[in-house]
Amino acid sequence: xxxxxxxxxxxxxxxxxxxxxxxxxxxxxxxxxxxxxxxxxxxxxxxxxxxxxxxxxxxxxxxxxxxxxxxxxxxxxxxxxxxxxxxxxxxxxxxxxxxxxxxxxxxxxxxxxxxxxxxxxxxxxxxxxxxx
Numbered sequence: 198x199x200x201x202x203x204x205x206x207x208x209x210x211x212x213x214x215x216x217x218x219x220x221x222x223x224x225x226x227x228x229x230x231x232x233x234x235x236x237x238x239x240x241x242x243x244x245x246x247x248x249x250x251x252x253x254x255x256x257x258x259x260x261x262x263x264x265x266x267x268x269x270x271x272x273x274x275x276x277x278x279x280x281x282x283x284x285x286x287x288x289x290x291x292x293x294x295x296x297x298x299x300x301x302x303x304x305x306x307x308x309x310x311x312x313x314x315x316x317x318x319x320x321x322x323x324x325x326x327x328x329x
Contacts, residue, residue: 198302199287203270204294210236217291225275230286236271270295274302 203209225231243260262268273290277283280299287297305313 198300199273199275199283199290200269200298200300201271201273201290201292202267202296202298204296207270207294214291214293221289221291222273224289225273225286230275230277231273232276233274234272237269240268267296 208214222231222234239261241261243262245258245260245262246255247258248255273286275283275286277286280301283299283301287299290297305316308316
């Protein structure tokens with residue numbers, strides 16, 4: 198997963214940047230690497246829920262969040278054969294001012310056998326709703 202953190206001087210979407218992103222996204226797609234992608238609205242339009250241990254309900258605060266320094270501006274989910282391949286794809290992204298963080302998506306096999314077994318969802322959506 199490639200997380201995009203816009204820099205302080207990031208101008209947001211311009212025609213040129215959108216065209217460059219479209220070319221990059223098409224290249225990812227042609228290579229069979231692109232699974233999902235999206236850009237996100239700015240933090241001013243966000244809502245943050247903060248959970249406390251033993252708390253009954255989370256606190257809910259609408260943006261903007263002045264204390265936040267690094268906020269995700271968008272993401273790509275890609276399929277790569279290795280971390281090095283994912284880094285190579287990230288290095289080619291037309292981000293301009295900003296940072297891309299490359300992280301592997303975890304699955305149950307990354308954890309202990311009991312956690313892996315507990316993390317499996319039923320293949321039947323009706324069973325999932327009965328379990329919650």
